[in-house]
Amino acid sequence: MTVTEQEIAEYVGRVRAALADLPAAVREELTEDLPEHLAEVAAEADGSLLDRLGAPEAYAAELRAAAGAPVRKGWNLDQRVAAVARRIGGGLHTVDARLGPPLGYASATDFLRLLRPAWWVLRAYLAAMLVTVVSTGGSLGLLPRFGGELLAGLVMLVGFLLASIWLGRRSARLRGWRRWALHASSLVLVVFGLAGLADAEERAGYYPYDPIAVNNPYEQIRDVFVYDSEGRLVQNARLFDQNGNPIRLGYPDCLDEQDPYNANPLLRPYPYCPAQAPFAPRAPVGPSVAPVLPPLSGPSGSATPEPTTTPEPTITPEPTVGTDPGATATATPTPGATR
């Protein structure tokens, strides 16, 4: 006997596979004796089963017809899903080949394959940012931090980079649940990345960069009162920034008809309204020791002769400060005096 049981089993297996669309009970009824029958056939003459009976698929078709089983007209669900998958796969293949030439490659896949290392790097960054969010409790910058530590975050990023590249180079060999786990974690990172992107976009959209702060801490200021080291109110004080530009704060709301600065209120020195000083000025220690700011060179040149007259009407209600205007008046003729 030249036909082995192995050959019979294989032949029966292929016949049953060709009848896979039949209900299991019908298929079983049709083929339950087939191994014994084929053994008889094999025992009667020499030659392989394939030579004497033809292909198992043809045998199955003949068997199906003779047994009156339904001819293969419809597919079961598995076969239909497989057919749809095949059709989609074919369509994607066409699109792949169609998109390739405009990109300068044989197919779009060839182009995308070159971007894989870029994805490995991005994947490591996203993973580091995910750890950042988890470890710092939601705050998100552009650089990874581990528990708020930038250096630790960067070390983590480098570690993730090496791991991601190592994983990427051997991901093709992953099988089974490891492969699924890799795909699932990639999906998580992509979703996380998109969420982070949307978050950043939202923040950038709501608060565009603007040099004018919305919450100006000096908004509520109406006047500025300068006190020297002795606690005395400094009259006619001027504020400058590091560039020599005058700092204008507040607005003189105690209008004085005789005020020579009325024409341009911004030229007025501080305080605009000494009468509204928050701290009562103390008695002066010496008549002429009161420190005086140098007058503005440009605009105050015309104003310097005036101060002698102006403070006096405003100050008169307060007898204690009477000496201060006098001090300023004496100091004004020496503009070169340093503070």
Next chain:
Amino acid sequence: MDTTQLLKGVLDLAVLAVLRDEDGYGYDILRRLREAGLEEVGDASVYGTLRRLFAAGLLTTYVVPSESGPHRKYYSLNAAGRDQLARSGKLWRSFATTMDALLDERGAAA
């Protein structure tokens, strides 16, 4: 005309007929059919027909152990099978007579 076309209609009757006088196993039945002149009949067709007739309750089976070679499953006609054979046989004879007459009248018979 292709013999296989004709066989499709009468294979049941042919299988029942070769089992009328003597039980047989699958390959044995195929050989008898071929020896009777139905050379074009296929193994799968005979096997499938046997399975169908068995499922229809016209045949019974029994296994005969063999010292040399595989055990053989024998098919034998039961009462329903003999009844079916008688009815189908009558139908065939009447059909064949009609066909013979048709062919004789036209003078097309060989």
